[in-house]
Amino acid sequence: MADPSSYRPKTGEIPTTPGVYRFIDPHGRVVYVGKAKNLRSRLNSYFARVNTLHPKTYAMVHAAASVEWTVVGSELEAIQLEYTWIKQHAPRFNIMYRDDKSYPYLAVTMNEKYPRVQVMRGDKKPGVKYFGPFYPAKAIRETVDTMLRVFPVRSCSAGVFKRAKASGRPCLLGYIGKCAAPCVGQISEEDHRKLAEEFCEVMAGRPGPHVKRIENQMKAAVAELRYEDAGRHRDDLEAIRRVFERNAVVLSEDTEADIFAFAEDELEAAAQVFHVRQGRIRGQRGWVVEKVEETDAGAMVEQLLMQVYGSMADTERIPPEVLVPALPDNAEEMTAWLRQLRSDSGEGRAQISLRVPQRGDKAALLGTVQENAAQALALHKSRRNSDITTRSAALRDLQEALGAAEPLLRIECFDISHTSGTNVVASMVVLEDGLSKKRDYRRFAIKGDAARDDTSAMYDVITRRFARHLKDQAQSEAAVEVADSSDPAEAAAGEPAAGESAADGASTVGTKDSTVVEREAERFAYPPSLVVVDGGQPQVNVARQALDDLGITDLPVVGLAKRLEEVWLPGDDFPLVLPRSSEALYMLQRIRDEAHRFAIAYHRSKRSKAMTASALDDVPGLGSSRRAAVVAHFGSVANLKKASLEEIIEVPGMGRGTAQKILDHLHAETPAAEV
Helix, strand or coil: CHHHHHHCHHHCCCCCCCCCEEEEEECCCCCEEEEEHHHHHHHHHHCCCCCCCCHHHHHHHHHEEEEEEECCHHHHHHHHHHHHHHHHCCCCCCCHHHHHHCCCCEECCCCCCCCCCEEECCCCCCCCCCEECCCCCHHHHHHHHHHHHHHHCCCCCCHHHHHHHHHHHEEEEEHHHCCCCHHHHCCCCCHHHHHHHHHHHCCCCCHHHHHHHHHHHHHHHHHHCCHHHCCCHHHHHHHHHHHHHHECCCCCCCCCCCEEEEEEEECEEEEEEEEEEEEEEEEEEEEEEEEECCHHHHHHHHHHHHHHHCCCCCCCHCCCCECCCCCCCCHHHHHHHHHHHHHHHCCCCCCCCCECCCCCHHHHHHHHHHHHHHHHHHHHHHHHCCCCHHHHHHHHHHHHHHHCCCCCEEEEEEEEEECCCCEEEEEEEEEEEEECCCCCCEEEEEHHHCCCCCHHHHHHHHHHHHHHHHHHHHHCCCCCCHHHHHHHHHHHHCCCCCCHHHHCCCCCCCHHHHHCCCCCCCCHCCCCCCCEECCCHHHHHHHHHHHHHHHCCCCCCCECCCCCEEEECCCCCCCCCCCCCCCCHHHHHHHHHHHHHHHHHHHHHHHHHHHHCCCCCCCCCHHHHHHHHHHHCCCCCHHHHHHHHHHHHCCCCCCCHHHHHHHHCEEEECCHHHH
């Protein structure tokens, strides 16, 4: 790990103009790309107080070995250069949004001799008209099937087209009327292209002229008594209406907008966008991003817009309105960049509005997008937690990374929680087969010398947990020996252990499973495959020492340090660094965070009880309401001790007798037994 001071540039060498900078690791790889209005100010912020940096930024400056910068003429140029470098280098510490799923588009290949209608995913190609994205995929296939009835454009692959052309016979779609069969000359190249253009006009939201034409054809067929033709035209009209009824109108019909929203936690964030065209929600997309640097909502919006619109081949699809939950600091430059993208596509200097909706239907729709983002994040996490393939891969990868001899079927994690050394508690949470087993969670109150610091508390809780394990294991083995004994009298002589009830101590005679399994489920006789502690090298070493002192030497122990998400092994001077995309690291983070949550909940419960206990709790006849009134009146017990009887009587609802009892209680001498 590099020392940032070893490559820190001199302040005078850094220009004060706008620019883009790159942090580069010892192997020459770019690990972070950023931009700044003032390069000197921004770069100095990375080196001035390194220890106060956000954990991920701290990791970035220590992973790098040098920093370089390029001066540009304006912040707009900085946006463009930053996007180019991020796309080129894919730096590990930059925010990189990845699709939570691949969304399909309806595409018409107008760049081919005979345009083809198809469902496409992935990168956009020039010369192809795209509509969507659509979600779910079934919706786009139903739309294509319906539209081909009215506009029978070619939809077959190149191979099918060539075979039909060679054989002189159209494919099935040609026979059933869902393809005009240009492969066998049933329609000319010009007429087929015109048919494809009409298809695109309807999908672009301009069905009016075509609907009117079909209505006139239907009326003419009825007038000429061609009822079969009239029925076909009627069905065509119904098909077009079905295509547009699938998308409910949510805003005015002249609204063209993309609406973005986020949901996030400490580790990840989910982004969602609704594509609104002609007032209808035509598509929805989602991304999930791992938060590898300290950032706010505005910065996340900036990175998302750069990634979504910067990689769009068909930039004319950028709508006039882009609605976001928060504006980036450089909102004007981002708006100018979006306008430039539109102008590069031949649309001229398009007017684009980047703003936060404050009220009305658009603000309400933004709330709906926000709700979808929250659900997407929850679904993403639950899938990672519950998918058996992912869990199995995580456990296998973790076993290999740690060099564990046995599969990690049960993992126990321990965490310490306190406030300045008071109300010290610990938690133990359990994963079995990668899933939480909450009935095995335990919490510990730490008292005496063990509460003096975190390492002492960790030693105490590990010792208590595994001393109990050894005790229960010995009792289970003794119970099995009794149950397997051939002497019924000896088997019946088993006594409950000290402190156990008769129901706990007694068990079914002669059945090993019913005896051992019941005891293991209720106590600590079942050992874990891995012990995880929340902390770094000191906590790991003391946990290892506690196990060694108990004679347990074959149980692996690791620690996960929250600051840099490093995995520490006992006795090692350097941590084990797992890839940030590793499912094994995600599983460790999940159990560590669960242990932290469980410990915090217990600590807050104890602290709340301790705070409610005051010097007035034992005053005879003083209830909770008047006790609260006294404390509110005087502000503290110290001020109350200084008060006279008459001053205490001034408290609302306080009588002379109760006031005297308060004084007597506060000024009573300490009993000799307590000295």
